[in-house]
Amino acid sequence: MFTVEIGGRAIAVTNADEAQARELIASEEFQEDLTIIHSEGKPIWDGKSKLEIRPATSDEEEEFESADDLDDEEDSDDEPSVVFLVDIDEDEDEEEAGSHSP
Secondary structure, eight states, X not given: OEEEEETTEEEEEEOXXXXXXXXXXXOHHHHHHHHHSEETTEXXXXXXXXXXXXXXXXXXXXXXXXXXXXXXXXXXXXXXXXXXXXXXXXXXXXXXXXXXXX
């Protein structure tokens, strides 16, 4: 497992191997998600700071396993899973934006 860090702050852990984890942090979709998802009222990523990966600690692996147990129905053998290690804000504006039609 690998942990995604931004500015030395662990933000997520994935069960990907190293190559998959590097591919994940380089993907436009993941990077966009990090600018949209908020923690403590701010986007997780400013779009500029360097995204890094490192091997997950045992505590981070336990956090992943705990969250993974809750989300078994979403598991896919094809793609690695990602669990955020920071509290994610529930943003009503994002929910509303997705529920409106033009």
